[in-house]
Amino acid sequence: xxxxxxxxxxxxxxxxxxxxxxxxxxxxxxxxxxxxxxxxxxxxxxxxxxxxxxxxxxxxxxxxxxxxxxxxxxxxxxxxxxxxxxxxxxxxxxxxxxxxxxxxx
Ligand SMILES: [Zn+2]
Numbered sequence: 001x002x003x004x005x006x007x008x009x010x011x012x013x014x015x016x017x018x019x020x021x022x023x024x025x026x027x028x029x030x031x032x033x034x035x036x037x038x039x040x041x042x043x044x045x046x047x048x049x050x051x052x053x054x055x056x057x058x059x060x061x062x063x064x065x066x067x068x069x070x071x072x073x074x075x076x077x078x079x080x081x082x083x084x085x086x087x088x089x090x091x092x093x094x095x096x097x098x099x100x101x102x103x104x105x
Pocket of ligand 1: 016
């Protein structure tokens with residue numbers, strides 16, 4: 001059984017699930033992913049960084065707790081929320097369309 005959590009993400013250009021879960025996490029405005037299927041460059045916009053807000057809030061709270069277990073718990077929870085929100089709600093966009101379609105694969 002393949003876990004549904006770590007499923008691949010669709011390329012916004014060709015809609016094929018070519019983007020691996022962990023590869024998705026490091027796509028950024030200046031770190032494009034080149035789709036192996038269609039050759040499009042896929043990025044995330046700067047506006048896609050809003051999920052960092054709950055992470056920052058939990059991190060700020062964690063600075064005031066005395067228990068180190070709670071400190072790490074808050075930070076890890078913030079990180080998981082950040083990842084989850086990004087994967088659920090932040091769209092990937094096509095930065096540059098693929099080069100002219102090749103006739104051979
Ligand atoms: Zn593609």
